Amino acid sequence: MADSVKEFLEQTQSCEEVLDCFHGLNGLDKEVYGTVANTDRPLTAEEIGEQVDRDRSTAYRSAQRLSDAGFVTRQQQTGSDGGYRYVYSQSDTDTVADEMQEMVNDWQQEMTKLIESFRQEY
Numbered sequence: 401m402a403d404s405v406k407e408f409l410e411q412t413q414s415c416e417e418v419l420d421c422f423h424g425l426n427g428l429d430k431e432v433y434g435t436v437a438n439t440d441r442p443l444t445a446e447e448i449g450e451q452v453d454r455d456r457s458t459a460y461r462s463a464q465r466l467s468d469a470g471f472v473t474r475q476q477q478t479g480s481d482g483g484y485r486y487v488y489s490q491s492d493t494d495t496v497a498d499e500m501q502e503m504v505n506d507w508q509q510e511m512t513k514l515i516e517s518f519r520q521e522y
Contacts, residue, residue: 422500423469428452432462433490436472442487463488470496 408421419425419433435451436443443451449459466472472488479485 418500419471422503423471425465425469428454428458429462429465432459433466433471436463436466436488437490439489442475442477442489444485444487448488470499 419430425433431452432448435448445460445463446456448463449456452459454462463472463474467474467488471491473491474486474488476484477487
Protein backbone atom coordinates (compact mmCIF):
# COMPACT_ATOMS: atom_id res chain seq x y z
CA MET A 401 0.00 0.00 0.00
CA ALA A 402 1.23 3.49 -0.83
CA ASP A 403 2.34 5.90 1.88
CA SER A 404 0.56 8.88 0.30
CA VAL A 405 -2.39 9.61 -1.95
CA LYS A 406 0.04 10.77 -4.63
CA GLU A 407 1.91 7.44 -4.55
CA PHE A 408 -1.37 5.54 -4.56
CA LEU A 409 -2.60 7.41 -7.64
CA GLU A 410 0.69 6.83 -9.47
CA GLN A 411 0.49 3.06 -9.01
CA THR A 412 -1.45 0.76 -11.27
CA GLN A 413 -4.36 -0.56 -9.24
CA SER A 414 -6.20 -3.87 -9.48
CA CYS A 415 -9.67 -4.87 -8.31
CA GLU A 416 -8.15 -6.63 -5.29
CA GLU A 417 -6.29 -3.49 -4.24
CA VAL A 418 -9.52 -1.52 -4.47
CA LEU A 419 -11.21 -4.02 -2.13
CA ASP A 420 -8.33 -3.60 0.31
CA CYS A 421 -8.36 0.19 0.01
CA PHE A 422 -12.11 0.60 0.52
CA HIS A 423 -12.79 -2.09 3.09
CA GLY A 424 -9.48 -3.26 4.53
CA LEU A 425 -10.02 -6.78 3.27
CA ASN A 426 -7.12 -9.19 3.62
CA GLY A 427 -5.83 -11.82 1.21
CA LEU A 428 -8.07 -14.55 2.56
CA ASP A 429 -11.13 -12.30 2.31
CA LYS A 430 -10.34 -11.65 -1.34
CA GLU A 431 -9.87 -15.38 -1.95
CA VAL A 432 -13.18 -16.16 -0.24
CA TYR A 433 -14.91 -13.45 -2.25
CA GLY A 434 -13.53 -14.93 -5.48
CA THR A 435 -14.77 -18.36 -4.42
CA VAL A 436 -18.28 -17.13 -3.64
CA ALA A 437 -18.43 -14.91 -6.74
CA ASN A 438 -17.41 -17.75 -9.06
CA THR A 439 -19.98 -20.23 -7.77
CA ASP A 440 -23.46 -20.60 -9.18
CA ARG A 441 -25.08 -21.41 -5.81
CA PRO A 442 -24.84 -20.21 -2.22
CA LEU A 443 -22.06 -21.82 -0.17
CA THR A 444 -21.80 -22.72 3.51
CA ALA A 445 -18.75 -21.70 5.55
CA GLU A 446 -17.66 -25.33 5.49
CA GLU A 447 -17.81 -25.44 1.67
CA ILE A 448 -15.94 -22.15 1.44
CA GLY A 449 -13.31 -23.47 3.82
CA GLU A 450 -12.81 -26.57 1.68
CA GLN A 451 -12.34 -24.44 -1.43
CA VAL A 452 -9.79 -22.09 0.15
CA ASP A 453 -8.10 -24.80 2.24
CA ARG A 454 -9.03 -23.31 5.63
CA ASP A 455 -11.12 -24.57 8.52
CA ARG A 456 -14.80 -23.73 8.75
CA SER A 457 -14.41 -21.13 11.53
CA THR A 458 -11.75 -19.19 9.58
CA ALA A 459 -13.90 -19.28 6.45
CA TYR A 460 -16.90 -18.15 8.51
CA ARG A 461 -15.05 -15.11 9.91
CA SER A 462 -13.90 -14.11 6.44
CA ALA A 463 -17.39 -14.56 4.96
CA GLN A 464 -18.79 -12.51 7.83
CA ARG A 465 -16.34 -9.65 7.12
CA LEU A 466 -17.43 -9.77 3.47
CA SER A 467 -21.07 -9.74 4.54
CA ASP A 468 -20.46 -6.75 6.84
CA ALA A 469 -18.78 -4.94 3.92
CA GLY A 470 -21.72 -5.74 1.63
CA PHE A 471 -19.83 -7.98 -0.82
CA VAL A 472 -21.73 -11.14 0.03
CA THR A 473 -25.21 -11.83 1.32
CA ARG A 474 -25.77 -14.19 4.23
CA GLN A 475 -29.01 -16.16 4.32
CA GLN A 476 -30.32 -18.66 6.82
CA GLN A 477 -31.42 -22.04 5.44
CA THR A 478 -33.42 -24.61 7.35
CA GLY A 479 -32.00 -28.12 7.18
CA SER A 480 -33.95 -31.35 6.85
CA ASP A 481 -33.22 -32.06 10.54
CA GLY A 482 -34.95 -28.85 11.60
CA GLY A 483 -31.70 -27.04 12.30
CA TYR A 484 -30.37 -24.18 10.27
CA ARG A 485 -27.19 -23.07 8.58
CA TYR A 486 -25.99 -19.92 6.90
CA VAL A 487 -25.11 -19.76 3.24
CA TYR A 488 -23.26 -17.01 1.42
CA SER A 489 -23.76 -15.69 -2.10
CA GLN A 490 -22.38 -12.75 -4.03
CA SER A 491 -24.14 -9.43 -3.56
CA ASP A 492 -25.26 -7.48 -6.61
CA THR A 493 -22.07 -6.17 -8.21
CA ASP A 494 -23.66 -2.94 -9.44
CA THR A 495 -24.95 -2.13 -5.95
CA VAL A 496 -21.51 -2.75 -4.41
CA ALA A 497 -19.83 -0.65 -7.11
CA ASP A 498 -22.37 2.17 -6.59
CA GLU A 499 -21.66 2.16 -2.85
CA MET A 500 -17.91 2.37 -3.49
CA GLN A 501 -18.49 5.24 -5.93
CA GLU A 502 -20.52 7.03 -3.28
CA MET A 503 -17.61 6.58 -0.83
CA VAL A 504 -15.24 8.13 -3.37
CA ASN A 505 -17.61 11.03 -3.95
CA ASP A 506 -17.95 11.65 -0.20
CA TRP A 507 -14.17 11.46 0.23
CA GLN A 508 -13.66 13.88 -2.65
CA GLN A 509 -16.05 16.38 -1.09
CA GLU A 510 -14.20 16.17 2.23
CA MET A 511 -10.82 16.59 0.53
CA THR A 512 -12.14 19.58 -1.43
CA LYS A 513 -13.19 21.22 1.85
CA LEU A 514 -9.77 20.56 3.38
CA ILE A 515 -7.98 21.96 0.35
CA GLU A 516 -10.15 25.06 0.45
CA SER A 517 -9.35 25.48 4.15
CA PHE A 518 -5.66 25.17 3.32
CA ARG A 519 -6.05 27.79 0.58
CA GLN A 520 -7.74 30.22 2.94
CA GLU A 521 -5.37 29.65 5.86
CA TYR A 522 -2.11 29.89 3.91
